[in-house]
Amino acid sequence: MRVLVAYASRHGSTMGIAQRIAAELERQEIPVAFKRVDEPIRVESYQACIIGSSVYLGRWEPQAAEFVRTNAESLSRRPVWLFCSGPVGTDHVDKQGRDALEAAQPKEFAEFADLIHPKAEQVFYGVYDPARKDATLAERLIMKVPAIRNELPAGDFRDWDAIESWAEGIVRALRPTEVGAAAEA
Ligand SMILES: Cc1cc2nc3c(=O)[nH]c(=O)nc-3n(C[C@H](O)[C@H](O)[C@H](O)COP(=O)(O)O)c2cc1C
Incomplete structure (x- = not known):
């Protein structure tokens, strides 16, 4: 068995989450193949796929969404787990009282649930560094909007325990227990 861990990460924090998931597997x-979504990837070479992207303005990175849409048929025939890194801060509910991770689901998750029937779609807390030198011009402009700037507290909010236990759940799903395997034999 070989598992694909593929990611899109504008500033590196989603890559760090993908690395931790790959390390746990x-x-x-x-065995894991660790790749950016825009590298050449043959989905048919893998028994299962884990695909993640950072979220900006409610959306996955376009190259990650394109990867899923382009490979939808192959992905729909194998177990797939999707994740994103998005919300920043320590509040676990948003202003409307909704669960912060539920509310931060990128628009693509509903589309991909229908398209490829993933095993799970998970939102993880992310990272925001207002002092970063590599912010794009669009990001600098967007951050001038007070309503957006105030929603983005600075810091690294990645929840490594949650990330590791999500990866452990994938391992359990990929590797039937000895009892389960014996029952199937
Ligand atoms: C301009 C801007 C817009 C963002 N929009 C969202 C958003 O809509 N939803 C969300 O959950 N996170 C949003 N974030 C937070 C990022 O998704 C988060 O910082 C993520 O961890 C970045 O991942 P990366 O380092 O892999 O690019 C935004 C961040 C910035 C700077």
Whole structure:
């Protein structure tokens, strides 16, 4: 079995989450191919796929969404887990009282649920560094809008325990327990 871990990460924090997921699979002796979504990737080479992207203005990075749409048929025939890194801050409910992670689901998750029937779609807390030198011009302009700027507290809010336990759940799904395997034999 070989598992694809593919990601799109504008400023590196989503890549860090993808790395941690890949490391957890490898620790459990599951071979992993670790790639950016815009590298050449043949989905048919993998028994399962984990695909993640950062979220900006409610959307996955376009190259990640394009990867899923282009490979939808192959992805729909194997177990796929999707994730994103998005919300920043320590509030677990948003202003409307909704669960912060539920409310931060990118628009693509509903589309992909219908398109490829993923095993799970998970939002993780992300990172925001207002002092970063590599902010794009569009990001600098957007950050001048007070309503957006005030929604983005600075810091690294990635929840490594949540990320690792999500990866452990994938390992359990990929590797039937010995009891389960014996029952199937
Ligand atoms: C201009 C801007 C817009 C953002 N929009 C959203 C958003 O709509 N939803 C969200 O959950 N996070 C949003 N974020 C937070 C980022 O998704 C978060 O910082 C993420 O961890 C960045 O990942 P990356 O380092 O891989 O690019 C935004 C951040 C910036 C700077």
